[in-house]
Amino acid sequence: MSTIPFVFKAVTLAVLLVFFVVDIFVVGRNPREPSTKECLRHIVFFVVAALVFGALVWLVSGAKPALEFYSGWLTEYSLSIDNLFVFVIIIANFAVPKKLQRYVLSVGIAVALVLRGFFILVGAAIVQRFTWVFFLFGVFLLYTAVKLVVGGSDDDEEYHENAVVRSLRHVVPITDEYDGEKLRVEKEGHRYFTPMLIVFLTIGTTDVMFAFDSIPAIFGLTHDPFIVFTSNVFALLGLQQLYFLLGALLDKLEYLPYGLAAVLGFIGVKLVMEALHGNTLPFINGGRSISSVPEIPTWVSLVVIVVCIGAAAVASIVKMRIDKGLQAEPK
Secondary structure, three states: OOOHHHHHHHHHHHHHHHHHHHHHHOOOOOOOOOOOHHHHHHHHHHHHHHHHHHHHHHHHOOOHHHHHHHHHHHHHHHHHEEEEHHHHHHHHHHOOHHHHHHHHHHHHHHHHHHHHHHHHHHHHHHHHHHOOOHHHHHHHHHHHHHHHHHHOHHHHHHOOHHHHHHHHHHOOOOOOOOOOOOOEEOOOOOEOHHHHEEEHHHHHHHHHHHHHHHHHHHHOOOOOHHHHHHHHHHHHHHHHHHHHHHHHHHHHHHOOOHHHHHHHHHHHHHHHHHHHHHOOOOOHHHHHHHHHHHOOHHHHHHHHHHHHHHHHHHHHHHHHHHHHHHHOOOO
């Protein structure tokens, strides 16, 4: 049960709606590519906004929900950064003109928010009724963590269309050229969809796959749907600017998948421990819940997330500088 006052929730959602509309549909509709300074200003603003929001949660409801928000926000933000590389590949694969990229990202992020909201509602209902689902969430996150370590970032080097997009190409007439922001055009008396439809569908369905990682991960940190939702919104705000700022660097952050793997693995173990603590198993402990299984405090989760992601980022930057120095040495 959430301890956050209803009035605080209502005001927060209203303010976030304004932020999101301005960020996505006002700033995001500007056809020009933003400068580095502009990107940095937007990113710093939303990072500070998230930190202030966490402090306000601490003020009205105490330390536990605030630490849960910070942990969830950092996890979602880290996963969003990793997923940006896939967006870079998608936009490049479909040759989206630079002047249309902000618009594409605007719609894609809006779709992502709607889909994540749906997954959060469903996930919250399932978690409240069937706590044993934590076993499934935990095992899935551990599998994802192992896959990240074994596969590294090589899996993202080439984008492959999913079955939905491939099927659509066979049943819907689609042109080869963009026509501004239009989804449909008329040529020689026939109506055609532009490639913009495929781009939107690809980004939307790709984010659904991302949600299978991020939603279980954050439910491993908090059971409060409000904290889950606000963590996701703050992670998506400023994502456009982060795309343009990091688009050329994401492939160089080669240790980021390992940091994410450590975070997901930790949360997976945490979920399994929580499931063991609160559920009865027929072949373990005589069919009783294992109350002796320790619960990991929220502040420990926050420290683990910060250390793992921070170490991965620092290691990647150091590796970049070492590689740059080796390339500059005379042969």
